[in-house]
Amino acid sequence: MKAIRIIGAMSIEIKMIRDRMVVGSKKQYAGFTFYQGKYKDLNIVLTTCGVGKVNASSCTQILIDRFNVTEIINTGIAGSLNEKVKLLDIVISDNVTYHDVRQEQMKTCFPFKEFFTASEQLKNLAVKAYERTLHDSYNYHVGRIVSGDGFICDDDMKRGIVEIYNPHCVEMEGAAIGHVAEINEVPFIIIRSISDNADNNAPVNYEEFEELAANNSARLVLNILDEISS
Template structure:
């Protein structure tokens, strides 16, 4: 049986999923709460890792070691770094990387990768899941997602990240989740819905935070249904 680990940083990013799956057990490790659910053909372990790459990496390794997850999906919100990616749109990762670590350092030292590739099957499943959403009021995009230990709300830093990495969006956890999944040979996917434009006005993200979080969560629920059916 496949065991799907689902990670959100903040409770708002997993609440809609939690309300729509059957939770049969709760466990806690290292301060992280894990909600264990089950469908007919898959087991689900849902958790909130809190903000930042260290928290995300720690939580991901626990999912792998304690729950033996076979796949990992990260859901949540992000800031757009691409003119075609609008507020409330969905970004499905084809790869992830750290924007606050030098490319040369990543390539020269373990795990010797400039970026971490998302699982192709999960990407295809996410696209199928998007097409099952009743009202497509937002678009989806497949592209690079970057992460770092800072909330991006400065146009100069935003422009520098775009120049260096050409990403679709930026957040604070996805690359760490992808990094840990990769070195453990666990297929992963990062899904983000856009709450702001990572610029001088990005502190207004709260206006779209819940809508964006729910858009991402709806897509994840559809993915789970497809995986369960298959």
């Protein structure tokens, strides 16, 4: 039976999913709260990891160690790093990496990988889930997502990240979740909706679009669950 584990960084990113689950129990480990329950016929554990790479990796490892896991889905918001990726668009991860760790270090230190690759099956399910919505107000993109321990809101920093990594968007948890999932041989997917453009105007855009973007991402995750259930 599918045992799907869903992680958001903040409560706003998982609220829509929690509201549609039948929660059977709530457990706490190391300060993280894990909601166990059902969505249709699927066994779900839903949690928030908090902001940043260490929180995300700690929470992911607890999920894997404490709960039977067949897939991990990370949902949330991000800043666009590609001119084709507009506010409220969806980004589905192809691969993830850190923008604040040197590429040489990634390749020469354990686990000796520059990128962590998302599950092809989950990626295809995410595309199908988007297409089921027939949504004409925002688009989806499949591509690289980069993570780092800082909110990117500076034009020069944005340009530097784009030049090195050519990513679709930037956030603060996805690569850590993908990293831990991959070394544990657990399939994963990172889903993001765009709240800002990671530029000098990012704080203003973020305030306006945070909730809308969080709900876009969560809605796609629910559609993925519908695809798996059917």
